[in-house]
Amino acid sequence: MTSDLKLSQKETAFNQEVVTRFELYNSLFLTLPFYQVKDTGILLPFFSSHCEKGAAEQLAPLDIIRTFFEKYVPDIDREERLNRLFRFIQYIERQVVLFDSIEDAAFNKLGHDDDGGTIQSLLQTASSGREELRQTISEKIKDFTLRLVLTAHPTQFYPGPVLGIMTDLSEALKHDDINTINLLLQQLGKTPFFNKTSPTPVDEAISLAWFLENIFYFSAAAIQTRLDEEFDLTGKGDHQVIELGFWPGGDRDGNPNVTVQSTEAVSAHLRKLLFRCYYREFKAMKKRITFRGVGEPMSKLEALFYDDAYNDPKPKNLQNEILSLLDEVKNVLVKDHYSLFVDLIDGLARKVKLFGCYFATLDIRQDSRVLRSVHQYCVENNSLKNLVNPGYFEMSEEEKLKAIQFTEINYNPLDDADAMVKDTLSTIRLVKDIQKGSGEKACQRFIISNCQQASDILQLMNLFLWSGWKKDELSVDFMPLFETVNDLTHAAEVMERLYTHPFYKEHLQKRGNKQTIMLGFSDSTKDGGYLMANWSIYKAKVELTAMSEKHNITLAFFDGRGGPPSRGGGKTHRFYSSMGKEIANDHIQLTVQGQTVSSQYGSLDTAGFNMEQLVNAGIVSALNPDNNDLLDDSHKALISQMAEVSHEAFMELRNHPLFLKYLEKMSPLKLLSGINISSRPTKRNTTSELKLEDLRAISFVTSWSQLKQNIPGFYGMGTALKQMKDEGQWDGLKELYKASGFFRTMIDNCMMSMSKSDFRITAYLENDKTFGDFWKMLKNEFDLTRDLLLELTGSNVLMQEFPVERRSIAIREKIVLPLVILQHFALQQLNTLPHDDPFYPVYNKLIIRTVYGIVNAGRNLA
Numbered sequence: 108m109t110s111d112l113k114l115s116q117k118e119t120a121f122n123q124e125v126v127t128r129f130e131l132y133n134s135l136f137l138t139l140p141f142y143q144v145k146d147t148g149i150l151l152p153f154f155s156s157h158c159e160k161g162a163a164e165q166l167a168p169l170d171i172i173r174t175f176f177e178k179y180v181p182d183i184d185r186e187e188r189l190n191r192l193f194r195f196i197q198y199i200e201r202q203v204v205l206f207d208s209i210e211d212a213a214f215n216k217l218g219h220d221d222d223g224g225t226i227q228s229l230l231q232t233a234s235s236g237r238e239e240l241r242q243t244i245s246e247k248i249k250d251f252t253l254r255l256v257l258t259a260h261p262t263q264f265y266p267g268p269v270l271g272i273m274t275d276l277s278e279a280l281k282h283d284d285i286n287t288i289n290l291l292l293q294q295l296g297k298t299p300f301f302n303k304t305s306p307t308p309v310d311e312a313i314s315l316a317w318f319l320e321n322i323f324y325f326s327a328a329a330i331q332t333r334l335d336e337e338f339d340l341t342g343k344g345d346h347q348v349i350e351l352g353f354w355p356g357g358d359r360d361g362n363p364n365v366t367v368q369s370t371e372a373v374s375a376h377l378r379k380l381l382f383r384c385y386y387r388e389f390k391a392m393k394k395r396i397t398f399r400g401v402g403e404p405m406s407k408l409e410a411l412f413y414d415d416a417y418n419d420p421k422p423k424n425l426q427n428e429i430l431s432l433l434d435e436v437k438n439v440l441v442k443d444h445y446s447l448f449v450d451l452i453d454g455l456a457r458k459v460k461l462f463g464c465y466f467a468t469l470d471i472r473q474d475s476r477v478l479r480s481v482h483q484y485c486v487e488n489n490s491l492k493n494l495v496n497p498g499y500f501e502m503s504e505e506e507k508l509k510a511i512q513f514t515e516i517n518y519n520p521l522d523d524a525d526a527m528v529k530d531t532l533s534t535i536r537l538v539k540d541i542q543k544g545s546g547e548k549a550c551q552r553f554i555i556s557n558c559q560q561a562s563d564i565l566q567l568m569n570l571f572l573w574s575g576w577k578k579d580e581l582s583v584d585f586m587p588l589f590e591t592v593n594d595l596t597h598a599a600e601v602m603e604r605l606y607t608h609p610f611y612k613e614h615l616q617k618r619g620n621k622q623t624i625m626l627g628f629s630d631s632t633k634d635g636g637y638l639m640a641n642w643s644i645y646k647a648k649v650e651l652t653a654m655s656e657k658h659n660i661t662l663a664f665f666d667g668r669g670g671p672p673s674r675g676g677g678k679t680h681r682f683y684s685s686m687g688k689e690i691a692n693d694h695i696q697l698t699v700q701g702q703t704v705s706s707q708y709g710s711l712d713t714a715g716f717n718m719e720q721l722v723n724a725g726i727v728s729a730l731n732p733d734n735n736d737l738l739d740d741s742h743k744a745l746i747s748q749m750a751e752v753s754h755e756a757f758m759e760l761r762n763h764p765l766f767l768k769y770l771e772k773m774s775p776l777k778l779l780s781g782i783n784i785s786s787r788p789t790k791r792n793t794t795s796e797l798k799l800e801d802l803r804a805i806s807f808v809t810s811w812s813q814l815k816q817n818i819p820g821f822y823g824m825g826t827a828l829k830q831m832k833d834e835g836q837w838d839g840l841k842e843l844y845k846a847s848g849f850f851r852t853m854i855d856n857c858m859m860s861m862s863k864s865d866f867r868i869t870a871y872l873e874n875d876k877t878f879g880d881f882w883k884m885l886k887n888e889f890d891l892t893r894d895l896l897l898e899l900t901g902s903n904v905l906m907q908e909f910p911v912e913r914r915s916i917a918i919r920e921k922i923v924l925p926l927v928i929l930q931h932f933a934l935q936q937l938n939t940l941p942h943d944d945p946f947y948p949v950y951n952k953l954i955i956r957t958v959y960g961i962v963n964a965g966r967n968l969a
Contacts, residue, residue, distance in 0.1 A: 422544025820860025
């Protein structure tokens with residue numbers, strides 16, 4: 108079967124299973140009278156069509172909305188017009204949920220665009236007849252781990268009740284259960300989509316933990332089970348391939364609302380939630396295991412599970428005790444009852460091995476600048492002055508590394524210490540308590556963001572020793588996070604200083620000579636643009652891998668990836684499968700953020716598929732280290748040259764005097780802090796005026812995606828491609844696209860970003876006195892990039908090789924086009940109205956409400 112025919116069949120299947128069914132159920136949905144305005148559902152198709160026509164004619168959003176009401180509802184006043192617009196938003200938000208649910212329901216029926224394999228393809232490779240190959244795969248799996256870390260970044264818009272409806276709706280859609288679908292759509296219409304107040308960090312944790320309880324508890328165990336059975340991992344030290352991490356309640360970087368109390372509460376919640384999962388599974392198991400000889404261990408198990416699930420006993424690490432009791436029951440079943448229901452025992456035991464008494468490791472993260480100030484406070488306090496050399500803070504980095512003394516002392520800050528000092532030191536003590544109560548893995552990782560020097564790590568280790576920890580019992584992994592282009596350039600140098608420092612070297616030996624390094628995609632993109640960010644991280648990984656190998660350190664990279672390609676998202680697994688032998692890839696660790704959580708891990712089917720792809724990518728990369736990343740010196744030089752050119756173009760854009768002003772005026776940037784979805788501020792320095800360096804990468808990228816311009820995902824790429832072409836290197840680029848998985852994935856993800864851009868919506872700015880030339884500069888780079896990417900890839904349209912995803916994006920963009928028009932209509936109004944106009948806050952609210960649906964529809968926009 109030819110490639111073109113396969114692509115055509117995939118698109119046909121998508122049209123049948125998704126598009127047709129969406130049109131059918133959407134027609135039912137539009138007839139439901141949710142909001143006392145009976146004609147909202149009737150008017151919405153006309154409104155959507157009017158917006159499409161207006162965008163095609165490149166009309167200003169203000170004119171599109173005005174002409175709609177003049178044509179269809181001419182006899183209502185301004186207030187009622189705004190009421191209708193809010194009703195439209197409510198319907199469109201739920202249309203997005205309906206489309207999500209239909210796609211999820213059809214997931215297993217659709218051939219997936221991507222050629223990244225799953226565990227099934229891995230098993231087929233292992234069963235290809237070569238025992239040597241199967242043995243090699245088995246050995247690689249024993250050394251491989253996949254860690255998914257759920258983060259609390261503020262783009263996970265669906266609240267728990269809506270996620271529950273989506274799960275039930277997808278199941279009903281699989282069976283075309285019309286009555287249930289009808290009821291669920293009515294429930295969806297009555298269920299709120301957003302909070303009236305901003306959530307606390309604990310609220311965020313509870314919301315995100317829904318995925319642990321309803322998805323990962325089952326899907327992670329299912330993957331582990333399959334690998335155990337196929338490769339006999341249970342007989343080889345019970346190696347756990349899947350690991351889970353959790354940031355809500357532990358990530359304090361730039362979030363003053365995360366305190367030691369919230370960290371403790373989240374840890375307790377994760378434990379309680381896990382034991383409720385255990386208890387539910389145990390009750391089902393108890394209905395089957397009704398035989399003689401198991402009464403005592405079964406009773407003990409029930410008491411253990413119930414007590415932790417519904418009472419508040421003092422936390423204790425019960426993992427070994429639970430496994431011992433389960434093993435006792437299993438022995439009786441094998442010996443006396445023909446091994447009946449042993450599979451139920453094995454299933455629960457496997458989950459206890461995976462999740463212990465903690466469910467997911469609660470990571471602690473703090474900015475290096477905060478940690479430095481805490482360290483300085485402690486040093487300048489009289490009781491600790493003798494522990495640090497005089498003039499320490501005026502020393503060079505080299506002098507500091509020699510001068511740092513590692514002294515164990517039980518220090519408590521004075522009453523006049525500020526809240527950040529007290530919280531930091533209290534959190535360090537809490538880590539020990541969490542480990543004692545739920546096991547070391549419950550909280551064993553401390554991430555230092557904005558890490559710029561080795562002393563950032565060593566000073567933090569001192570804070571641990573000053574807070575009651577002992578050198579020989581320092582069961583914590585300290586992880587530098589390198590984010591900016593400059594920090595990535597010097598990362599290997601920082602790590603060599605650590606690897607050669609006597610105290611840190613000794614600490615690493617106690618931790619098995621294993622080091623995890625986190626790399627941030629989001630801030631590097633904001634700092635240097637899409638191409639430079641990806642190339643800087645690639646180079647940093649090569650250099651850090653070489654440095655770690657030099658010092659016999661087993662290295663794992665922890666990638667801080669967001670949803671969209673501009674924040675390290677997109678076809679993530681293809682990046683990992685393209686890693687060559689120059690980059691450590693035995694362990695894949697990455698953050699799962701925002702809408703990526705629900706879009707890729709919102710159902711058992713999608714979660715299983717996406718985890719399997721990542722497992723497959725890691726194993727395949729390890730099996731074929733010489734055949735993945737085919738970047739020779741000439742290819743590297745070519746990408747490096749492109750990165751420099753694109754970086755120069757991006758920095759020219761960033762330094763443009765209208766850059767930040769354009770974002771503030773033409774996007775909802777200033778209003779993102781009013782969206783009640785996060786406990787985290789939109790910028791790190793909340794007391795100062797808006798500066799680009801303080802602006803969070805997620806707010807930066809979200810603002811551009813709301814503009815439907817996605818600048819961070821492509822800007823500078825076209826300029827770089829043009830220069831390469833002008834210099835006669837086009838054939839080399841074509842060869843590179845075919846040969847290098849890394850380069851091809853980077854290009855394909857760039858095209859994905861551009862597929863979610865629509866400059867028609869802001870075309871009215873072309874003749875704007877203030878922003879006209881700036882807008883044309885953005886549009887020209889978009890057109891240049893698109894044309895050259897199509898030529899480079901031999902395509903007629905963006906994402907030609909991924910017809911299902913391309914079609915899905917097109918439909919989602921069509922659904923939310925009215926929201927985008929509405930947002931820009933309201934922005935136009937705000938930019939002309941006086942602040943004391945009675946409708947000014949109404950337009951503010953209108954903008955805020957549109958943000959939800961636009962990001963939800965994009966699935967990986969933020």
